[in-house]
Amino acid sequence: MSKMRLLVLRLWEAVKQNWKPILMLIIISPFMGEVLSGATSIFIFFSPGFFFPYVVLVYGFPALVVREVAMRRKLGPLGLMFLGVAYGLYHEGLFANTILYPLGSSMIDVFSNYGLIESIRIPWTLVITFWHGLYSVVFPIFIVQYLLPQKAKEQWLPLKVTWALGIFCMATATLSFSGIFGNRQIVNMNLRLIHFAFIIIAMLVIWFAAGKLPRFPRITSDQGGAFSLKPFLFGVLQYALVLIVPQLLAGLKISLVLFILYFIIFVILNIRIVSRISEATNKKAVLFVLGGETAQSLLFVVVGALSGDIILAVVSFVFLVVFITATIRLKRKTHS
Numbered sequence: 001m002s003k004m005r006l007l008v009l010r011l012w013e014a015v016k017q018n019w020k021p022i023l024m025l026i027i028i029s030p031f032m033g034e035v036l037s038g039a040t041s042i043f044i045f046f047s048p049g050f051f052f053p054y055v056v057l058v059y060g061f062p063a064l065v066v067r068e069v070a071m072r073r074k075l076g077p078l079g080l081m082f083l084g085v086a087y088g089l090y091h092e093g094l095f096a097n098t099i100l101y102p103l104g105s106s107m108i109d110v111f112s113n114y115g116l117i118e119s120i121r122i123p124w125t126l127v128i129t130f131w132h133g134l135y136s137v138v139f140p141i142f143i144v145q146y147l148l149p150q151k152a153k154e155q156w157l158p159l160k161v162t163w164a165l166g167i168f169c170m171a172t173a174t175l176s177f178s179g180i181f182g183n184r185q186i187v188n189m190n191l192r193l194i195h196f197a198f199i200i201i202a203m204l205v206i207w208f209a210a211g212k213l214p215r216f217p218r219i220t221s222d223q224g225g226a227f228s229l230k231p232f233l234f235g236v237l238q239y240a241l242v243l244i245v246p247q248l249l250a251g252l253k254i255s256l257v258l259f260i261l262y263f264i265i266f267v268i269l270n271i272r273i274v275s276r277i278s279e280a281t282n283k284k285a286v287l288f289v290l291g292g293e294t295a296q297s298l299l300f301v302v303v304g305a306l307s308g309d310i311i312l313a314v315v316s317f318v319f320l321v322v323f324i325t326a327t328i329r330l331k332r333k334t335h336s
Contacts, residue, residue, distance in 0.1 A: 010158045018156040024144045025067065026060025033059055033091075033136035036293060036319060038300045038312050058095055059136060062087050062169050067141050068162045071155055073211055077138065077219065077285075078274055082210035084133030086203045091136070092128050093199040094173035099125040100195055110247055115256040118194055122256060126263045127246045134238065135296070139289045142219075146286040149221035214275035219285055227334035231284045232327060235291025241266055244299075283330060290330075294323040 015022060034040035034054065044050055054060075066087055070080045089099075097103040101112070101119045111124035145152035157165070177196060249259055297320035304313025 010161050014157045014161055018151065018154070021144050021148050021151045022064060022156055024147070025064055025140055026055055028143060029063040029136055029140040030054045030059035032140055032293070033132065035315065036296060037135065038303065038316065041311055042315050043311075057169065057172050058091060061165050062090060063137055063140060064157070065162055065166045065169060066137055068155060068157050069166075070210075071153075072159070072162075074215065075210060076213070076215040076217065076275075077280075078213040078271060079210040079215070080141065081133045081138055082206050082213060084137030085129045086206040086210070087137055088129030088132030089125070089199050089203050089206070090169070090173055091132055092125070093195070094177040097177075098128065099199075110250045114250050114253060115259060117256075118198075119191060120195065120198060123246065123250055123259045126260070127243065130242050130263070134242065134292060139292065142282075142285040142289050145219070145221075146282040149282055152219070152221050152282065213271065216275050217277035217280040220279060220281050227331045228284070229287075231280075231287035232291035232294075235288040235293075236295040237291075238270075238288075239292045239295040239299075243296075283334075287327065287330065290323050290327050294320060294327070297323060 031045070035042050035045050040050070045054075066080070066083045069075075070083055073079065075083070092098045093100070098108060099121050101116055101121055108121075108124055108128075111121055111127070115121060115123040174196075177199075178192075246259070246262070249262060297316045300316035301313055301320055304310065304316055
């Protein structure tokens with residue numbers, strides 16, 4: 001039997017045993033990263049030409065690989081978050097190219113030409129990678145593990161399959177970045193190589209750093225215990241610190257050194273605060289998710305209303321109600 005055929009058979013066996021958490025993660029990750037962030041209309045998201053590439057290549061498979069790597073390395077939430085930051089570089093650097101000037105999106109006007117080093121948008125890179133770490137990786141994984149606690153501590157894929165998916169994702173991302181796969185504007189080949197080297201080296205450094213972070217808190221499958229709004233409010237605060245405050249700083253055009261210093265302080269404080277918690281339940285983890293998503297949905301209700309984007313406002317309002325309702329139900333379930 002050939003190695004390729006054996007690998008496919010192992011993948012098939014893994015999917016048969018763990019199809020539910022795998023399917024949930026590879027759909028929830030792009031949905032949270034695109035629709036709930038206001039980046040993509042819900043109608044465009046479910047169109048075949050957009051849905052399948054994003055579910056497979058841009059979000060789904062990479063998020064699955066990150067989760068499996070974090071499990072095998074026995075990383076805690078902080079390590080998982082750092083792997084999510086590395087994913088943010090993969091996404092925005094190799095596929096979307098938003099961290100590279102003059103490429104990118106009109107969504108980041110305030111960051112467009114602010115803090116450039118070798119045509120790399122350093123402030124935007126910090127903002128969008130940490131945002132992806134939370135909203136495209138940590139949050140979807142926490143949700144799936146809350147809904148399927150019996151699968152939370154299991155490996156969903158064999159080691160060789162995880163490696164194969166990781167190599168496949170990096171290969172397609174590299175082809176996309178080079179312009180061979182996809183339609184990319186290559187302004188200067190030498191500069192392009194510098195950008196590619198920066199992204200890969202930064203991903204490797206973050207990958208290494210993830211393993212050095214504290215393993216606490218341990219997330220347990222226990223969903224009992226008293227109800228507390230602290231994780232919810234911490235999620236709201238994280239959204240403000242990751243996205244709102246940096247946009248205000250960028251709007252003021254503060255020096256690049258001060259902007260980087262802000263993120264250094266942000267990371268250090270989070271490591272100190274989170275690592276002091278020895279144990280947290282799946283319920284607290286999902287309350288943290290609900291807080292962050294509630295804050296984001298509320299913001300986009302306002303943004304959609306002010307900009308006249310009715311679809312964004314309506315979709316964000318629907319999910320705002322969903323997240324608030326889920327929080328209330330968690331509270332009632334705890335008291336009952």
